[in-house]
Amino acid sequence: MQIAQVRGTVVSTQKLPAMTGVKLLLLQMIDHDGNLLPRYEVAADQVGAGMGEWVLVSRRAIAPQPMGATEQRPVDAMVIGIIDTVSVDKGLLYRK
Secondary structure (H helix, E strand, O other): OEEEEEEEEEOOOOOOHHHOOOEEEEEEEEOOOOOEEEEEEEEEEOOOOOOOOEEEEEOOOOOOOOOOOOOOOOOOOEEEEEOOEEEEOOEEEEEO
């Protein structure tokens, strides 16, 4: 898992039918000191993360399928949690 900050949304009107209804977020990765890295990634969001929030990103997540769907959703990364606090040995790194 990686920690990232929500920086925006990604909208795609032309996409595979399996991706219908999937919210996509633009995330900026965060290093171990809480600094933003110059690295961005698009991830599916099923937890309702908002702009500026710190989130947990998994690259091994399986995107939930809509009822009755037969094809897999092609998702490389998924937001799997919204972070409330991050603490390290030198103190509090982040608090919502």
